């Protein structure tokens with residue numbers, strides 16, 4: 001499958017999760033969209049892209065048609081879904097639309113993505129609100145530990161729980177349905193950071209029992225970069241504004257507001273259906289997931305054994321990414337050592353994979369995609385065993 005991707009074959013790429021990799025077929029589909037835009041840019045962008053357009057413009061608009069298709073993939077109706085640049089934009093839109101006041105609390109697990117955590121902290125500070133950081137167990141032996149940690153952190157001042165679906169550095173698939181139910185039972189609305197979920201795991205957003213879901217299609221769903229989505233439950237759409245305000249802000253129609261946030265390149269959004277076609281027709285969604293998950297799960301267990309480390313993560317908490325403890329002899333579990341190992345892996349072994357320090361250990365996060373196979377894990381193991 002490597003030939004289907006524009007990746008440099010000289011580098012072993014075990015980092016699909018960070019910024020995604022766009023398949024060649026999807027890049028071609030996007031290029032065709034850009035060609036079409038440039039033939040008559042104002043007609044395309046001002047009349048056809050979004051609705052309502054000028055009179056006699058066919059409905060649905062191009063953007064709404066793409067949202068319908070993506071919505072079907074994610075288990076929601078297209079009119080509940082808007083495109084945003086990325087998961088960060090989706091999370092920002094929700095956070096900035098909330099009426100938070102002094103003393104209010106945003107519940108945030110300490111496994112949250114750093115950029116999201118900083119944005120939440122900044123917005124909370126501006127409003128006199130607080131971040132209630134939840135110490136999550138890691139590594140985790142049982143998903144119920146995550147539910148208990150969230151439950152125990154809810155207070156009468158909790159106004160929002162911002163929960164990851166799949167954590168970033170630690171690559172854990174969290175028990176979102178159960179965590180969300182615990183929040184709902186206490187009247188706490190749930191915003192999900194699902195940056196890694198579409199494509200990686202089966203996703204039926206409407207069945208999760210959450211209030212907002214922000215995600216990326218440019219990681220595991222093969223869309224070109226800058227293809228994020230935000231879904232909001234029907235009762236959460238009124239008063240929800242994009243991170244960038246424009247013409248639609250006074251109109252009271254959230255779709256119009258999100259569908260135009262100023263002149264920009266819509267091709268990553270419009271190429272999302274081609275990315276879904278690649279996944280369905282070229283790979284087969286089930287076969288893709290099985291391949292990626294098997295590599296991740298079997299690979300992690302084998303590497304941990306080889307490196308004489310405990311491996312306690314349950315299979316249900318592993319998708320296509322996995323974070324494996326490195327051999328103890330590699331040095332102190334601190335950020336400087338993690339950074340050095342990351343750099344040496346790339347510079348001396350041509351392997352791209354993040355290394356982190358957490359819970360008194362060094363870990364390597366492996367993203368497994370259809371262009372990876374067992375020989376990649378063998379090459380990684382060999383390189384790690386030569387690290388000094």
Ligand SMILES: Cc1ncc(COP(=O)(O)O)c(C=O)c1O
Nearest residue numbers: 086087088113167168193195216
């Ligand atoms: C859990 C999580 N949230 C948010 C993001 C940010 O994604 P983006 O840069 O596409 O907004 C990432 C990126 O890796 C992530 O892992």
